Amino acid sequence: MKKTNAGRLFVVLLAVLAVEAGLAMWRGQLLVGKHEGDMLHLLEIVFRMADGEWPHLDFMTPIGFMAFAPIALFVKLGAGVGSSILYAQALMGLLLLPLAWRAGLSRLTGYWPYLFGALVIVLVTALVHGEAERSVSISMHYNRWAWAAAFIAILIATLPPVDGHKNQTADGIVVGLALAFLALCKVTYFAAFVIPVAVGLLAHKQYRAFMFALATGLAIMAVVTAFAGLDFWAAYMRDLLRVSASEVRANPGAPFAAVIAAPAYLGGSIVLLFSVILLRQAKKMTEGLVLLLLTPGFFYVTFQNFGNDPQWLLLLGILLFAARPEGGITNGAGWDMRTAVGLSGAAAFAMIVPSAINLAYSPIRHLGQDATQHVPLLPRATLHADLQTGTVRALRADKRVPMEVPGSGLDVWAERAERGQADVLNGEELPRCEVMLGLSALFDSMATSLAESGHAGERIFIADLFSSIWLFGDFERLEEGAPWYYGGLPGYDTADYILVPQCSIHPKVRGLVLERIAQRGDTLVEVSRTPLYILLEKG
Template structure:
């Protein structure tokens, strides 16, 4: 059986990929249960890109083009936005499956290879970003892609290969270079914080040729992807957007402060466990591996800190890594502990601590496969995109409840518009329903048809629900400042937004900019409409 593991491992990867891929679509659609705003954010960007617009040049986003291009490519082949979203990670996984197969066989025992393969596939194809709540969402799917690809690259660079042949010399630099390029063009923080550890691992392992050829492959990949998007101009815009968001008061730090995050129960046990593993590696005379693991931990922690909800998805990959590094350890420490067994215990601890997140992601696919499509509605105006549906609908029509569910925001600063203090209200649900109703009411105004319209909330996607147009140079998700505001002909101010502080920031930015002037032209129970003077 062990001698035929190469066959059973291929069968395992292909079979699991097929099963998980089928679960990403339910009756030909993706059914969104929560975080509706994230699905609208994704839909805005891919539809704008399909129309020929370029991220960072035509609209502001801190995410790289590869977070959306796989979806756009499938839409160009005829898929709707839901179907393209469902199968984009399947397409990416098919491309990377030979690399996953090779890394598993060349660097791990069967148990480690199976663990790496399962984590990679579940992470890539999950329909939830993390957390512990059972749900289905498009929220931060690009983080899942980066965690999966990052784990594969770490295993490739850090764990010594047991097989050395022409494939190693030719293919491994390509895997590493293209993988780093993918991370950089998907979410740059993953590449920035993992790259030092990857380079350190190659230098300590004296893999200078692999490092050089990896850099070459990375440059080839980055050039091929970004040259059609504008080349140097694209990179200038990308860096500017990253710097803008990093300094943004609205989104510069999406989670808790770093120290508080590390002290949280979900983090501190894992960090202490991996630091213990580093001590054991030093005692086992693997100082190089210990140093690389320390650099990895720093990178993983910083990545986690930059991601909303601060989910430590690095725990299981760290456990698999420690298990592989313990393989040839035979020494005992001065307390008489067998260090191989000690490292194996640390590995089991790390993987156990990471299991709740993995279980949540597996559940997302099982839940999605069990949902009733008739309880979800297609909400976008274009029938071509009816394969992305949202919960809360029955018989294809959304029910608008008044008043909307709201959260008391007694600690929030008041929002003042033209000397009037707006209601202290913040929605917890009802975003899609309100956008639909707002779009209908705007369509009753002939002046609003084709007009670029700013929505004073987190999400700026009214054009998906009405005959209005997206903001030129605007931000599909608000990060602060006035991006695209000068092009706005109308501003819709919701009376009960998803982000009360965001509404206040938008109106404050308009008030402070002398080049922007808007006056009220309409008011109802949903919003106040301002028109450019």
């Protein structure tokens, strides 16, 4: 195929970004349809960072600061948080566009650079995490951003440069920037792909690119250290280790074996492994080797991501079509390898096309949302009223309770089902139930009740998945707290009061927190009680 026109490619990618980001921002507000808990987690981190706090040093999270820094920047500049999220996605698109342009230009020909660049932009600007989920959601945006950066580094490392666009210095800088972003956004991506990327560069004899990638990564590390200090890295590692040992959320979805061999994923796994064999038979030894090394990383990252969406199938299809050999090469079975590798690429695309379409048209779907069916996620935050969620999901507080009430006859079956013991607080069994809807109403009601009982301005530790009460009223943040509970008692030592919900968002967390407090030997003295919570102080 003839060489790609660099200027035309850049203009086309810029147009794709303008359309995708422009459609998302058109309304001037962000209307989400689910994952309100994830939004509270996001808001707590963003507001803390906008106030000058650093992840890991000032609060606990396994996610890197680059996942939130672009959003915090716009909040710091005075924008509402809903608009800030959309502006941040557009900004990330602008930052990754030149990297995607260079990667596509230097490794692909024909229409493939356009498809690759558009794919990167869609991943960055989408308004859903993937799958075939039709609701608008910004949840786990950092997974999409990380996939986009990973695709750039992997493409450059897996394929040799095309004639006319060889520039190892530029390639190395692009790879270094992409990998550094992964390390500072979602480190599991970095851990999964850094070795295959390094091997790919060296196997293609891109030694200068390897050295420039290493130098770029070290330079970014030095800049971060200059601003955050050496303790930042130790704190980052400490948070990652805590989460890896978490009893609550070491992984957010299906077990690792299921991500490889369950019915929903087995087809993609077979295509991936089969593709490695086909590339080797097609005399594409280096490409086959790198793809083989990428295989565990693809599975691991999918396992670590909520929804377990194998987004790598999008990249696999592009890699296979780009790596097709010239016609005339056959394997031992007499297959034409150009056709066989192309068919494998087509199979990869076919398996992920529902997710890809969903990502691409999610901004259009957002444009069609009915604003009258949404309310602000934070009812009292006037500036941030541009972040809204579905009225029913925000305001209708529903809970799920067991049916094994005394005399029902179901208690015998409950024992056989090993439901476990009820949580106990000061000798009292707490209700067994789980909050299903209405997080906004729940937190706002608790904040109002606490303020009316004279606890405004206090630090409240909540024995549940979130301690986000300060987002809904005049309360202090927990020092070294955790926007999302993974384990231990983060922020507990700085708390003035402990709030134990009568019905928890995550029942297992409530039980674990009470266990950890009991293990410390602390006594909790009840201060007040409402239908929603029990408020206690450390004795």
